Amino acid sequence: MLRKRWRVLRYEKASAAYNMALDEAIAEAMAFRVAGPTMRFYGWEPAAVSIGRFQKLNEVVDMESCKRLGVDVVRRSTGGGAVFHDQEMTYSVICPEDMMPADINDAYREIGGWIVNALKFLGIDGTFEPINDVLVDGKKISGSAQSRRKGIFVQHGTLIYELDRIKMFSVLKVPKDKLDSHFLGDPAERVTSIREQKKVPWEYVAAAMANSFIMNREWYAGDITADELTRAEIIAKMRYGNAEWTFER
Numbered sequence: 001m002l003r004k005r006w007r008v009l010r011y012e013k014a015s016a017a018y019n020m021a022l023d024e025a026i027a028e029a030m031a032f033r034v035a036g037p038t039m040r041f042y043g044w045e046p047a048a049v050s051i052g053r054f055q056k057l058n059e060v061v062d063m064e065s066c067k068r069l070g071v072d073v074v075r076r077s078t079g080g081g082a083v084f085h086d087q088e089m090t091y092s093v094i095c096p097e098d099m100m101p102a103d104i105n106d107a108y109r110e111i112g113g114w115i116v117n118a119l120k121f122l123g124i125d126g127t128f129e130p131i132n133d134v135l136v137d138g139k140k141i142s143g144s145a146q147s148r149r150k151g152i153f154v155q156h157g158t159l160i161y162e163l164d165r166i167k168m169f170s171v172l173k174v175p176k177d178k179l180d181s182h183f184l185g186d187p188a189e190r191v192t193s194i195r196e197q198k199k200v201p202w203e204y205v206a207a208a209m210a211n212s213f214i215m216n217r218e219w220y221a222g223d224i225t226a227d228e229l230t231r232a233e234i235i236a237k238m239r240y241g242n243a244e245w246t247f248e249r
Contacts (some may be wrong), residue, residue: 004037004099007222008214011041011206016048016074016085017241018232022224023092023154024077024239025232030094031150035228037095039213041206047086048072049171052079052145056249065170075246078145078156080132082172087162087193089209093155100153104146108132111155115142118159118212122204124197132157139192161205163193 014022019042029035047069049061053076057063060082066073071084093100093111100107112128119126119136126142129135134142144157165188174187194205224232239245 004218006095006214006217006219007036007038008210008219009038009040009042009222009224011043011089013043013045015046015236015241016044016050016072017236019044019090020050020074020076020240021234021236022228022232023094023156024235025228026092026094026224027149027152027154028231029225029228030096030152035225037099038092038222039219040092040094041209042090042092043088044072044085044090046070046072047084047167048074049082049084050074050076051082053077054079054249055082057247060173062171062173069167069171071167071171073246074240075248076145076156078147078154080143080145083143083158084168084172085158086164086167087160089159089161089205091157091159091209091213093153093213095153097148097151097153100155105131107146107153107155108144111144111157112142114212114215115157115159115209117215118205118208119194121208121212122194122198122200124194134159136192136197139190141192141194141197159205159209160191160193161202162195163191165191 026038051057061073108131109128112134115134116126116128126134126136132144133140142159144155146155169188
């Protein structure tokens, strides 16, 4: 029962380092069989840029702009590209590997389907785009990253609620190869947000995401344990809030 009944954590905002550390602390607790499968919904305070595990920070982030605008920078433990986090719904799905498809692409497609379904609740037509994006009218509204370690599956991703393009592309550097291979025209016009598609309040988005994720699943409203909280604070200091980790490449 512990492996199948999902713990759903209430939405909260936190720093970039803490957000990444808490995902890791939950995954550790699960590996030691003291936590069950968990869904998190959270935000970022202050706004932040997260970069993929193997990216070179100075190639994808404008650090001067981040300092000027008060934007945090954190290196994720998962792969993928640099992401600007501001007015959005971020989620994490953390569970034993055998609760998700063995194929990475199939797992992205499954959780991408949950996002598409949440958008449908809001009256927005979205489509899953392999490997790990959800698009609306051909524009990216959601992306995700995934890892599998010690038998534990972790996927976290974003759903953009409101978009400040000027701020986003002040702190992000779009590599030339991406401009050549992925974008046609202005990269700022290749992203969109819920508010651009439909003027729905934040509460509707939170409800749509929660309802889509728990649909047809056993679940309960849970809390972060004291041990997970303590461990997250340690991991945040040791790794995600540590400049050596952030600037290692």
